[in-house]
Amino acid sequence: MQTVNIHEAKTQLSKLIEQAVQGEAFIIAKAGKPMVKVTKIDTPEAGSKKRLGFMAGQISTPKDFDEMGKAEIAKLFGVEYLT
Template identity: 60%
Template sequence: MESVNIHEAKTRLSQLVARAAEGEGFIIAKAGKPMARVMAIDSPALGQQKRLGFLVGQFSVPSDFDRMGQDEVADMFGG
């Protein structure tokens, strides 16, 4: 998430709000210290955002995953 100082936020407010409305939030900082987070009204709450790992336990990766198809790949590259 981009951090913008207060002066720059005042100068570019309409641009920043348009970007936030498209889902790209930003942080307003004062002297480098984050003061406020700006995001679209319809964006999910921070605790409700989907995170990596939401499919834990629903499938497994084969132990030979990194070697699958290695002969075919080698043949394609003349090995």
């Protein structure tokens, strides 16, 4: 594994990042002492992201859903709920 000093990392950052993306991790050292290890991260496949509506048609809500709990909510705010 390649070790570079901070100055070299700053001047060649683009090249070093490209190498890391290709799987060649590297270490950045300060005064000869290893400080950080830079490696490629695994990102999820393009099709595996969560999406809105993924349960469409699989669940249902009551027709009075918007009315449920209104009296209790009004009471919490110190107001009277009028039906």
